[in-house]
Amino acid sequence: MERQERREQILNILAAGIRKVLLNTVPKPEELQEIRMRLGQPLRVVRGKEEIVLRSGTEPYIVTKEELRETMDYISHYSLYAYENELRQGFVTVEGGHRVGVAGKVIMEKERVKNIQYISSLNIRVSHEVLGCADRLIPYIVANKQVCHTLIISPPCCGKTTLIRDLIRQISDGNEYVKGCSVGVVDERSELGGCYLGIAQNHLGTRTDVLDCCPKAEGMIMLIRSMSPQVIAVDEIGTVEDIHAIEYAMQCGCRMIASVHGLNMDEASNKPVLGDLIRRRMFQRYVVLGNEKGPGEILGIYDERGSVLCRNL
Structure with a gap:
């Protein structure tokens, strides 16, 4: 824009x-x-x-x-x-x-x-798109041209929504790291797509379908039944229903990109229900954001075991 x-x-x-x-x-x-x-x-x-x-x-x-x-x-x-x-x-x-x-x-x-x-x-x-802000992250959340189940952990105002938005665009369009995929987005608060009169105002890629103003748990099930997404993206998960829907989507073969409020891996692991998914190693990548140097600062990237893949990217 x-x-x-x-x-x-x-x-x-x-x-x-x-x-x-x-x-x-x-x-x-x-x-x-x-x-x-x-x-x-x-x-x-x-x-x-x-x-x-x-x-x-x-x-x-x-x-x-x-x-x-x-x-x-x-x-x-x-x-x-x-x-x-x-x-x-x-x-x-x-x-x-x-x-x-x-x-x-x-x-x-x-x-x-x-x-x-x-x-x-x-x-x-004010909506701000930062096209390309996920460039440095993409290589770490893709394996063999496929998206890894990824959870972004971030306090408020650290740029997680902007980062997820650009991840969706790149995964949808495809690039040297990942083949273009059908992406289903459940945009409960109209922040990812920024839909106005049903039309996304932000760039989410050419293979992306958006359910706007739809509860996350219900929306994920709807997308799986109707749109056959290869990847599902949601922002700010939190309820028991959200976590159960994510597990269901994973079991259906969908790759997940999700975010949750938190300061670090330990805090995310201690959250009810979500902590169980983490202990069972359902997510393959964890991305922790900060804001000391400005929004979008990546403090660390971890694998499913919690081992460090990269710090201060």
Whole structure:
């Protein structure tokens, strides 16, 4: 995606007052990671590791109820009802794959979230593709031209989603290390494909099928039954159902690319249910990420026994 295009996509969903202060204080808004709007609180943006409070003159710029409403009107094209299914998950994906997190009064129905009203906070996460960021990793997770079952272990904000996205693209298209494969992606939070109106906004390769806004466990089973994927990719596994679906997919002959929140191998091994898969050596590769030098830093790559294949790649 061109920078100018990303810039326009972000600016077009902002209330006029917020758009103006952003342009006056941030020379390249398309390079931001987040834009945080909280009712009655200073407008904040995140760039790299830095959080910046935006100002109007000498005073912090305070977000108003009208600006939150105006921004949501632009995001939803003046029809929040049309986005009810997304809002019940706490976010809306807009053109370009940018994700807008939403907080406010939660409306329940039959013990399930139905909608969010009286919106008090928005977090616009700017989608960034880094084509080629998986180049250095691919040789370590492929054996005999086939993808190894791979688990990426990472704390938040370390670039794991960006890394998985590029892995999907390369595995799907194929390269000198791996023959192009049919890849099924279960994109529960619309972060990998960044689908807008059902169309992926990010580059996921020519042999990739995406189930957008679908629960991971259910989606993996659906893909196996309907799309015959050779590789399945999911982000941020966690529930017992997720782990059981992964094991089922492996037993069906699908190669797995998955990620989980964690600091290191030991922490991942101590997680309920997932730890059992690790002890049984179901995954063939483990990739641990960090952020000391910036997002996407690979601290270590391990084989199924936990032996080190590479450090600080």
